[in-house]
Amino acid sequence: MKGYNKETIRNVALLGHGGSGKTTFLDAALLATGVISRLGKVEDGTTVSDYDKTEIEKGYSINTTIVPVEFNKVKINFLDTPGFFDFAGEVQGALRAAEAAAILVDASSGVQVGTEKAWLACKKNNAPRFFIINKIDKDNVNVDQVVADLQAKFGTSVVTLDDRDAVSEAIAEVDEELMEIYFDAGEFTDEQFNAGLSKGIQQGDICPVFTCSALTGEGVKEVLQKIIDVVPKADVDENGRPVAFVFKTLADAFLGKISLAKVVSGKLTPGMSLYNHTTEKDEKLGSMFFLRGKTQGECPTAVAGDIVALGKLQFTKTGDTLSEKNNEVVLDPIAFPQPTLYQAIVPVDKGADDKLSSGFQKLMEEDPSLVLQRNKETRQTLIGGQGEIQLAIALSKLKDKYGVAVNVVPQKIAYRETIKGTSDVQGKHKKQTGGSGQYGDVHIRFSPSEQEFEFSEELFGGSVPKQYVPAVEKGLLECMEKGPLAGCKVQNVKAVLYDGSYHPVDSNENAFKTAASLAFKKGIVEAKPCLLEPIMKLNILVPDEYVGSVMGDLPTRRGVVMGMDPQIGGGQLLHAEAPQAELFDYAIALRSMTQARGSFTMEFDRYQEVPAANAQKIIEAHKAEEADA
Ligand SMILES: Nc1nc2c(ncn2[C@@H]2O[C@H](COP(=O)(O)OP(=O)(O)O)[C@@H](O)[C@H]2O)c(=O)[nH]1
Ligand SMILES: [Mg+2]
Structure with missing residues (x-):
């Protein structure tokens, strides 16, 4: 896989509803180009793209995989994304590395939810796109109907190339020059046609539809050729200073951490020293290789426009940019979706808290749309993500890869307590039998406050000596952590210490702290407490x-x-x-x-x-x- 440059490289992300045939299409493309000798089966775990242990077990993709296909002297780097909605984060990363997205549609199912989601993700990211209607071998398939449905759903930019007049008219709309050519000559040369179509795709004005069967191979080479002809190339400067963007991190069982990077300027070579301006760390490129599924290929240089795997980067995570120290380039990080589902977990082995958090950190490196939180109030450990499947897979990986088994437990709510009324109470702590005694006595008024906690004193006549006032406040503050109703944090309380008494020998700070806590418990309960x-x-x-x-x-x-x-x-x-x-x-x-x-x-x-x-x-x-x- 050597000797390619930006003219002979295409990067295409495969999107679409789960089961539309993305992973199988890649095997079909490798079969059509002689890399493999028979088509793999997703269900048997024999495809090039679904190589991960969990993917083989589950029978669907959960990680973005790179599968380069070399055809007619061009290398197409396909990025196979998981179709499940839980893995929307993977799609965001893949779109940052690709110049265009292919949205696969199952000809026998037509437009599905995953088709719509893929379209929306492209639209949101301004990603040029085209459709591949797959599984045309199946019985009772009506491709024309599927095309009509796509047009009804996604608008007039959707065109098939069979309808040459409609495509030509769409191309003529792309810019004035093309319009003039079409007006004068009435048609385009092949070269003008492809260049115009490519520009139309790039601008999002045209979304062509191709058809094939990954199973029988029909149309697969034609789709590859179309991608070569009309998918936009990377607009990059191969002679510029080196810049690379990390769009995905993998934790490989044998190789350790692998960062997948798109070279956006210049060239990368192994051993090169770059700089991560986000983490402000030098990063030396150690091993560098091309990936095809899990297979590594030699990579002496990676040029702008290509995708490369970097081994064992120390300070770089998904979304970071690598450039030279004196050439600060920081590309936008990847917009990962916010978690919508949380689960509370506890390790089966009680002492495994540290192992849990270090293992989960590694999972988060691979999938930054996962989160791990410790809720201080409920004392629960929470994991968050996009859905049940994503969280279940994360937990099974946590067990298999990092040896931490956990149970999912009911989630607790961080309730709070406060007061709606006022109270005026005495707290008296007195222990004067035998040995050194304890004596503290406070009168406190409680009322609601706008602030978390307010404390003041209105003492006169030395009823409580000033040196004990901080101890009273401290006693109250400690009590605010655990309310009398349900043991929750208390908020919005005002306390005024206005009277009390002391003993010249037995009074001390601790005694006043205890007196304050007695006052607090009584005072809150009497001031119309609520949750x-x-x-x-x-x-x-x-x-x-x-x-x-x-x-x-x-x-x-x-x-x-x-x-x-x-x-x-x-x-x-x-x-x-x-x-x-x-x-x-x-x-x-x-x-x-x-x-x-x-x-x-x-x-x-x-x-x-x-x-x-x-x-x-x-x-x-x-x-x-x-x-x-
Ligand atoms: N009949 C038929 N089945 C296909 C074709 N392409 C894929 N499949 C099957 O559809 C199922 C889902 O395919 P897969 O590649 O995992 O889809 P993905 O989820 O989009 O990656 C598998 O059982 C494939 O064997 C095709 O062109 N024709
Ligand atoms: Mg798949």
């Missing part, structure tokens, strides 16, 4: 036909719809609020309510009082837990 729960703000994107069921579901989650914005191109953006306690499974529920067409983001908005009936249950559960412990 607060986190309320989340939701933005839910729903196609029109599902708006009714999504709106109808929200009240069952104690949710409220705040507003609705119609979206250009169809669908509604619902603005809603709901308690976090009702949203643990929302990613799963929304997917099933909308056949995976809906999506949402959520963020913490505020704390709000828990309705009395719910509060009672939470308090009882807490009491039961305390009794158990």
